[in-house]
Amino acid sequence: MKTPFLIWTAVILLSWVGRGQGETPTRPNVILIISDDQGFPDYGFMGNEEVQTPNLDRMAGESLLYTRGYVMPVCSPSLACLLTGKLPHEHRITGNDLSDNRSSRGQRGELAEQLLSSPTLLPKMLTDAGYLTLQTGKLWNVTYADAGFTHGMTDTAGRHGDAGLGIGRQGMEPIFEFIDAAQKQKAPFFVWYAPFMPHVPHTPPKEILDAYRGRGPTPAAEKYYAMVEWFDQTCGQLDQYLEEHGLKENTVVLYLADNGWDGKHGQSKARAKLSPYELGIRTPMFVRWPGKVAPARDDATLAHIIDFVPTILDATGVARSESLAGLNLTDREAMQARQTVFVESYTHDIADLDAPEKSLIAQVVIDGQWKLIAPGPVNPDRPFSSVPSATALFNLAADPLEENDVASEHPEIVEKLLSLQKAEWNP
Known part of the structure; x- marks a missing residue:
């Protein structure tokens, strides 16, 4: 009876060896796609008949899709959430820049020190687990090496992402070369794919823009729609590469936008x-993992930007801290059980890294169909940003673009949501 024992022992040993760095073909690859504005x-x-996104449409159809996902309203805080798995009042990167007159180098250094002090840094954790990790596109305040990537394009620490911003607009070759290696x-x-798209400047290729001439509400909107399609084309190129190289089945693809945009009016x-x-x-x-995650469209469940770190760590088998409040997006039972998510809105410039409330313009509670916006202690510092003058309540099921404040009609719901916010964080 030794043969079965020997076979079983060999299987266990092979499984153990497979855990070494670079030795685990069954560990999934991961691509995080982050569109910008x-x-x-x-x-x-999502029902838009004016803009063409055939590649993202197809990918979403192959994925577990949550149409009610929430992020922070500007890029640097959102990207810090994706790196740390924390909300801005925890990681302290509440805006894009510091509000005083420090030199650019000094300002970036202080912001980098704050970001890198996080006990959780997604790329570093994956690198430490034996993954080769590539940064492209947006990455605020730090270089790719600072953040723990093994490879990258952003090799100077500045605003947005410096050299990394060439990805997508100038082709996809850096990603393809990295995957080949x-x-x-x-x-x-x-792969961290965070292109400067469809972010301004809206400079789409002429052949894409020509198809939108006369179709949008304004010429500016037509340029934006063309940028969205251009971004979609780059996602299609990336997905085609996975397909042609036999990598689609063992690659987890995740998608979100870092913050929103008004497609019809821009910043007017x-x-x-x-x-x-x-x-x-x-x-x-959305999350696509062929054979592992069943495709489904979920128009009710609330998803959140802090869910991405736990989702990726769980998929790759990397242990995560219990302090991470986000959920695994593929855990349907846990996701559907969650009723409430929170968003924090701040001034563009950070007043004080040690006191996020000094930059706080609004706190947001989304609880089922209800959304509460509670104004913060400071006013917006940009003309295209706004908050209600008093605590506002909206029924998103009936009023998805918040045209009718019903706070006075439902004081009990306002009180409930304010209590939820106070329990989450009360500056």
């Missing part, structure tokens, strides 16, 4: 980027 309605799969090393890989109205309204903070989110 894209409104939640501006996808075909990872395949040759037989190492699992993680004050309810999108940098604001706590739906056009500023809502985005679809």
Whole structure:
């Protein structure tokens, strides 16, 4: 009876060896796609008939899709959430810049020190677990190496992402070359694809823009829609590469936008980027993992940006801290049981890294169909950002773009949501 025992022992040993760095072909690859300044309605799969997003439409259809995802209303705090798994009042990167007159180098150094002090840094954790990790596109305040990536494009610490911003607009070759190298090393890989798209400047290729001429509400909107389609094309190129190289089945693809945008009005109205309204903070989110995660569309469950770190760590088998409050997006039971998520809206410039409340313009509570916006102690510092003058309540099921404040009609719901916010964080 030794043969079964020997076979069982060999299986266990092979499994153990497979845990070494670069030796685990069954560990999934991961690609995180982050679009930049894209409104939640501006996808075909979200019902927009003016903009063309065939690749994201297809990918969303192959995924577990949450159409009610929430992020912070501006990019640097949102990206810090994706790196740390924490809300801004915890990681303290509440805005894009410090509000005083420090030199750019000194300001970035202080912000970098704050960000890198987080006990959780997603790329570093994946690198430590044996993944090859690539940064492209947006990355505020730090270099790719600072954040723990093994490879990257942003090799100077500045605003947005410096050299990393060439990805997408100038082609996808850096990602393809990195994946080729990872395949040759037989190492699992993680790709951070955060292009400067469809972010301004809206400079789409002429052949894409020509198709939108006369179709949008304004010429500016037509350029934005063309940028969205251009971004969609880059996602299609990336997905085609996975398909052609036999990588689709063992690659987890996750998607969200870092913050919203008003596709029709840009920044001429004050309810999108940098604001706590739906056009500023809502985005679809999806996870595609063929054979592991069943495709489904969920228009009810609340998803959140802090869910991405636990989702990726769980998928890759990397242990995570119990202090992470986010959920695994693929845990349907836990996701559907959650009723409430929170969003924090701040001034563009950070008044005090040690006191986030000094930059707070609004706190947001979304509880089922109800949304409460509670104004903070300071006013917005940009003309295209706004908050209500008093605590406002909206029924998102009946009023998805918050046109009718019903706080006076439902004081008991206002009190309940304020209590939830106070328990979450009361500056």
